[in-house]
Amino acid sequence: xxxxxxxxxxxxxxxxxxxxxxxxxxxxxxxxxxxxxxxxxxxxxxxxxxxxxxxxxxxxxxxxxxxxxxxxxxxxxxxxxxxxxxxxxxxxxxxxxxxxxxxxxxxxxxxxxxxxxxxxxxxxxxxxxxxxxxxxxxxxxxxxxxxxxxxxxxxxxxxxxxxxxxxxxxxxxxxxxxxxxxxxxxxxxxxxxxxxxxxxxxxxxxxxxxxxxxxxxxxxxxxxxxxxxxxxxxxxxxxxxxxxxxxxxxxxxxxxxxxxxxxxxxxxxxxxxxxxxxxxxxxxxxxxxxxxxxxxxxxxxxxxxxxxxxxxx
Amino acid sequence: xxxxxxxxxxxxxxxxxxxxxxxxxxxxxxxxxxxxxxxxxxxxxxxxxxxxxxxxxxxxxxxxxxxxxxxxxxxxxxxxxxxxxxxxxxxxxxxxxxxxxxxxxxxxxxxxxxxxxxxxxxxxxxxxxxxxxxxxxxxxxxxxxxxxxxxxxxxxxxxxxxxxxxxxxxxxxxxxxxxxxxxxxxxxxxxxxxxxxxxxxxxxxxxxxxxxxxxxxxxxxxxxxxxxxx
Amino acid sequence: xxxxxxxxxxxxxxxxxxxxxxxxxxxxxxxxxxxxxxxxxxxxxxxxxxxxxxxxxxxxxxxxxxxxxxxxxxxxxxxxxxxxxxxxxxxxxxxxxxxxxxxxxxxxxxxxxxxxxxxxxxxxxxxxxxxxxxxxxxxxxxxxxxxxxxxxxxxxxxxxxxxxxxxxxxxxxxxxxxxxxxxxxxxxxxxxxxxxxxxxxxxxxxxxxxxxxxxxxxxxxxxxxxxxxxxxxxxxxxxxxxxx
Numbered sequence: 001x002x003x004x005x006x007x008x009x010x011x012x013x014x015x016x017x018x019x020x021x022x023x024x025x026x027x028x029x030x031x032x033x034x035x036x037x038x039x040x041x042x043x044x045x046x047x048x049x050x051x052x053x054x055x056x057x058x059x060x061x062x063x064x065x066x067x068x069x070x071x072x073x074x075x076x077x078x079x080x081x082x083x084x085x086x087x088x089x090x091x092x093x094x095x096x097x098x099x100x101x102x103x104x105x106x107x108x109x110x111x112x113x114x115x116x117x118x119x120x121x122x123x124x125x126x127x128x129x130x131x132x133x134x135x136x137x138x139x140x141x142x143x144x145x146x147x148x149x150x151x152x153x154x155x156x157x158x159x160x161x162x163x164x165x166x167x168x169x170x171x172x173x174x175x176x177x178x179x180x181x182x183x184x185x186x187x188x189x190x191x192x193x194x195x196x197x198x199x200x201x202x203x204x205x206x207x208x209x210x211x212x213x214x215x216x217x218x219x220x221x222x223x224x225x226x227x228x229x230x231x232x233x234x235x236x237x238x239x240x241x242x243x244x245x246x247x248x249x250x251x252x253x254x255x256x257x258x259x260x261x262x263x264x265x266x267x268x269x270x271x272x273x274x275x276x277x278x279x280x281x282x283x284x285x286x287x288x289x290x291x292x293x294x295x296x297x298x299x300x301x302x303x304x305x306x307x308x309x310x311x312x313x
Numbered sequence: 314x315x316x317x318x319x320x321x322x323x324x325x326x327x328x329x330x331x332x333x334x335x336x337x338x339x340x341x342x343x344x345x346x347x348x349x350x351x352x353x354x355x356x357x358x359x360x361x362x363x364x365x366x367x368x369x370x371x372x373x374x375x376x377x378x379x380x381x382x383x384x385x386x387x388x389x390x391x392x393x394x395x396x397x398x399x400x401x402x403x404x405x406x407x408x409x410x411x412x413x414x415x416x417x418x419x420x421x422x423x424x425x426x427x428x429x430x431x432x433x434x435x436x437x438x439x440x441x442x443x444x445x446x447x448x449x450x451x452x453x454x455x456x457x458x459x460x461x462x463x464x465x466x467x468x469x470x471x472x473x474x475x476x477x478x479x480x481x482x483x484x485x486x487x488x489x490x491x492x493x494x495x496x497x498x499x500x501x502x503x504x505x506x507x508x509x510x511x512x513x514x515x516x517x518x519x520x521x522x523x524x525x526x527x528x529x530x531x532x533x534x535x536x537x538x539x540x541x542x543x
Numbered sequence: 544x545x546x547x548x549x550x551x552x553x554x555x556x557x558x559x560x561x562x563x564x565x566x567x568x569x570x571x572x573x574x575x576x577x578x579x580x581x582x583x584x585x586x587x588x589x590x591x592x593x594x595x596x597x598x599x600x601x602x603x604x605x606x607x608x609x610x611x612x613x614x615x616x617x618x619x620x621x622x623x624x625x626x627x628x629x630x631x632x633x634x635x636x637x638x639x640x641x642x643x644x645x646x647x648x649x650x651x652x653x654x655x656x657x658x659x660x661x662x663x664x665x666x667x668x669x670x671x672x673x674x675x676x677x678x679x680x681x682x683x684x685x686x687x688x689x690x691x692x693x694x695x696x697x698x699x700x701x702x703x704x705x706x707x708x709x710x711x712x713x714x715x716x717x718x719x720x721x722x723x724x725x726x727x728x729x730x731x732x733x734x735x736x737x738x739x740x741x742x743x744x745x746x747x748x749x750x751x752x753x754x755x756x757x758x759x760x761x762x763x764x765x766x767x768x769x770x771x772x773x774x775x776x777x778x779x780x781x782x783x784x785x786x787x
Binding site (some may be wrong): 043045048049071073074075076080081083084087089090209212213214217287290291293294295296297298 | 318319320321322323325333336337340400401404405406407408486487488500501502503504
């Protein structure tokens with residue numbers, strides 16, 4: 001009897017040790033030790049698509065370098081990201097200035113509030129700062145890297161209906177299934193914008209994610225007709241797709257910008273993230289996305305390799 | 314200006330990719346660790362709670378009906394919905410706890426039933442005999458009833474563990490799905506090799522856990538073997 | 544917490560009950576996918592389980608093989624099938640994944656049900672000159688029916704709950720309300736999705752409870768203590784598995 005309970009105890013003990021060693025998830029730390037910092041814990045959250053995850057890792061690395069312990073997580077629910085940023089559970093998130101300004105605007109002023117984003121960066125920034133401050137957030141310096149939502153169709157589909165622009169697609173009256181993330185249904189520059197500005201008939205959203213391989217392949221194969229991609233994705237044409245021109249300028253130039261919880265913000269954080277924003281360009285971003293999507297590297301590895309070449313690590 | 318892109322490890326259409334395993338070893342290990350720790354944590358907590366609920370269920374007929382009925386309702390709730398409900402309540406940075414909570418809840422469906430069935434299956438003669446020998450309720454429970462109920466409990470534990478290993482993957486919606494995180498990447502990027510590797514690891518984990526529990530069961534109930542010899 | 548109120552208001556909004564994204568349409572898709580999966584699983588698992596149970600050999604092996612089906616996460620199987628076949632055939636991929644999930648309870652319970660038939664009943668039937676087919680039809684299946692039905696019930700309820708997962712690869716069904724609602728942070732929507740799936744599963748649960756009472760007179764007469772039975776532990780008929 002004694003031997004048996006000893007054994008049971010040992011078994012349970014092993015299990016507990018196994019349970020205890022489960023660390024953080026999501027990607028290796030790619031060269032920087034993110035667990036070492038002494039200035040406190042910071043969580044950076046990406047939104048689960050390549051670019052957002054790369055930038056979240058860039059932020060985490062420079063913050064680790066600045067002496068913080070950092071964790072990167074990702075979740076596709078942007079509202080959850082927003083809530084966690086506001087209550088300080090998450091310290092930093094990479095956002096896009098124009099999109100985020102409008103997102104905050106609808107959160108604060110209701111879903112029918114008029115758009116505050118503008119093609120002019122300074123105008124957008126001003127609006128963004130005012131709105132962000134209302135909910136305890138601080139936008140830091142925007143980077144030089146610009147990204148935009150774009151919509152692509154297969155080359156075959158484009159030829160068949162002679163499409164070059166989104167207006168062409170609207171005029172063609174061809175109903176399309178849009179491969180994108182589910183939230184596209186409610187984002188003003190996604191499905192609602194396509195319908196209102198261009199008169200495009202979106203019959204359904206196929207939830208395959210923003211600019212994922214699955215999204216591109218599905219449209220290339222003709223299962224879906226329209227893909228939500230990003231202008232920083234250099235592989236759209238390789239996938240057999242053409243981007244339709246946004247001739248009515250539905251999309252704003254969207255500068256990547258770190259959004260920080262004001263209570264968590266310190267001069268060190270500000271310096272680290274602004275230092276990164278000062279060097280990050282659109283071409284850099286496109287290159288890093290390609291390293292992940294084509295080179296099959298992890299976002300974490302790509303981020304640290306980039307920071308090393310820029311002397312930021 | 315920009316440096317050239319490193320060549321891909323393998324075309325996404327390949328089912329096998331040794332380079333992927335080498336290049337991503339640390340990610341795979343992390344995912345595996347999370348998978349194991351969530352499974353073990355959920356099953357251990359589940360065992361403790363199920364034991365308590367089973368003891369409660371013995372107190373009255375209506376309690377048993379309530380507890381077993383409740384567990385039927387739990388298993389009809391889709392786990393994705395459960396996560397969607399719990400995660401916003403406890404916060405993003407604690408979403409791993411939300412996953413754990415969900416897993417515990419689902420393990421109860423099987424474990425409570427196993428305890429109730431096992432304890433009910435104890436021969437009344439054995440209980441009477443022990444009482445006659447002056448066993449109090451606690452000693453009776455731990456020395457007579459539980460050992461006799463062990464086969465049923467262990468059978469339930471094995472099923473619960475295997476199903477928990479499978480369920481962990483759904484934690485991916487909040488980035489805590491263990492190997493499910495790799496599956497998500499495989500889906501987004503259309504990497505066959507990663508999908509296959511992650512799935513095989515899930516199966517391996519389930520099989521290893523099951524065999525381990527089988528071995529423990531054998532060790533804990535030596536009388537079963539002995540009686541076979543006699 | 545005002546989740547119940549949000550769910551109620553989502554459900555009572557007429558616009559959610561119309562069109563190709565509406566509740567009736569997604570419910571139809573959900574039932575179609577689940578129904579096909581259970582149908583195929585029945586066609587595969589019942590004959591095998593009956594045959595193995597009848598001859599009384601190879602059952603443990605079959606059960607173990609089918610249990611591997613349980614060890615494969617539905618999500619893993621969906622992803623594998625998705626990258627193996629294509630985005631074009633996602634409904635098919637979903638059905639295959641669900642079939643793998645529905646086979647174990649049906650196969651195990653059928654086999655165990657047949658093996659649990661009293662050997663004396665079998666002997667008596669043989670003594671009356673019944674051949675194998677008659678024995679199976681007239682004695683074994685009727686006596687094993689309660690357990691077989693239990694397996695089917697478990698398969699149906701599990702599949703209904705699990706079909707939800709298909710939404711993760713963009714397939715329709717009630718799971719869409721859960722994933723859409725989560726991503727757009729609409730508690731009313733994902734709450735309603737959960738309620739709808741649970742209600743559907745419980746409806747079938749109730750349906751089977753009534754049906755089982757019909758086929759199992761013993762249950763009607765006596766044991767009213769619920770469904771728990773003292774089963775042989777080594778080969779417990781499959782317990783309900785949460786999965787979706």
